[in-house]
Amino acid sequence: MSLADMRRVIDPDTYFDHNSPPTNLQWAHDQVDEFVKRQSPDQRIVLVTSGGTTVPLENNTVRFVDNFSAGTRGSSSAEQFLAMGYAVVFLYREQSLQPFNRHYSHNSKGLLSYLERGSDGQIRVKPEWEQQLGRDLDLYQKFTGEGKLLMLNFTTLSDYLFLLREVSLLVASLGPRVMFYLAAAVSDFFIPSHSMSEHKIQSAAGDLTLRMNQVPKFLGPLVKNWVPLCFIVSFKLETDPELLGPKARHALEKYGHQVVIANMLDTRKQKVWLFTKNEAICPAAIEISKEDLDAGKDIEQDLVVELARRHQQYISDAK
Numbered sequence: 307m308s309l310a311d312m313r314r315v316i317d318p319d320t321y322f323d324h325n326s327p328p329t330n331l332q333w334a335h336d337q338v339d340e341f342v343k344r345q346s347p348d349q350r351i352v353l354v355t356s357g358g359t360t361v362p363l364e365n366n367t368v369r370f371v372d373n374f375s376a377g378t379r380g381s382s383s384a385e386q387f388l389a390m391g392y393a394v395v396f397l398y399r400e401q402s403l404q405p406f407n408r409h410y411s412h413n414s415k416g417l418l419s420y421l422e423r424g425s426d427g428q429i430r431v432k433p434e435w436e437q438q439l440g441r442d443l444d445l446y447q448k449f450t451g452e453g454k455l456l457m458l459n460f461t462t463l464s465d466y467l468f469l470l471r472e473v474s475l476l477v478a479s480l481g482p483r484v485m486f487y488l489a490a491a492v493s494d495f496f497i498p499s500h501s502m503s504e505h506k507i508q509s510a511a512g513d514l515t516l517r518m519n520q521v522p523k524f525l526g527p528l529v530k531n532w533v534p535l536c537f538i539v540s541f542k543l544e545t546d547p548e549l550l551g552p553k554a555r556h557a558l559e560k561y562g563h564q565v566v567i568a569n570m571l572d573t574r575k576q577k578v579w580l581f582t583k584n585e586a587i588c589p590a591a592i593e594i595s596k597e598d599l600d601a602g603k604d605i606e607q608d609l610v611v612e613l614a615r616r617h618q619q620y621i622s623d624a625k
């Protein structure tokens with residue numbers, strides 16, 4: 307393949323011609339279409355993306371590159387958006403944390419530790435878990451039953467990008483009342499399908515050297531072409547504190563969207579900074595104490611309240 311071909315393949319506009327859509331794309335399209343039609347004309351809607359994308363090393367995938375994200379931010383935020391009256395499309399990595407389920411699915415306890423057999427022989431929830439589990443079950447059933455929570459899952463980078471574009475194009479015409487809350491940890495590098503080994507990479511040849519291409523920057527097309535009227539919140543994660551501010555500012559300047567939320571890997575559950583056009587030098591910080599964190603408070607409660615406030619202002623300004 308020539309260099310020119312390579313460049314064409316990794317251009318955001320042509321990415322979709324060179325990679326296969328996920329098997330749930332049509333299903334997701336129909337679900338989102340129905341979901342949107344069910345909402346009232348002034349309903350605020352948010353697309354929350356959550357969890358990490360995988361990057362396969364083989365077309366018949368045995369091995370893949372993954373990342374750390376558990377989906378805590380996304381699943382907790384989705385609960386908070388629902389509590390604040392939003393309708394939520396939750397685009398999440400398969401087997402990562404999900405709203406209302408998140409307290410039970412991924413801890414060291416395991417499902418069986420929540421259950422016991424009563425004296426009547428029936429299996430039941432242990433009394434100490436009844437209140438919390440009952441509350442989460444009721445909320446989950448309420449929001450799904452009312453058509454306010456729609457969950458779509460992805461695994462690979464490519465699944466994610468196809469689904470993101472699909473949802474975007476379906477909600478674009480709703481304009482300012484739609485928020486994009488892009489908390490998923492999306493890979494920066496991938497191996498294009500045509501450069502990948504077709505079958506399982508064999509070890510007989512010795513060490514493995516990987517060459518990965520840069521993933522095209524999709525925030526550009528998203529902001530400019532797919533959903534130019536929507537309220538867009540992206541996230542920036544770093545491990546080097548010197549880079550966080552400059553990179554968040556750079557993203558804001560380059561894409562011109564509404565908010566970049568900056569967080570450090572180690573402290574992401576306790577502190578985030580909100581960069582906006584008017585707060586590029588002195589971003590607003592949202593922080594919770596270690597005591598609050600240990601007591602089970604999620605920083606997303608405060609974060610989402612603040613974003614919803616800014617979103618409401620954005621909607622009013624657009625009228």
Ligand code: PAZ
Nearest residue numbers: 375376377378379489491541542543
């Ligand atoms: O999923 P999680 O709660 O473990 O982590 C959340 C996060 C750090 C992935 C999110 O806050 C974030 O920064 N997402 C964007 C990461 C990036 O820069 O690609």
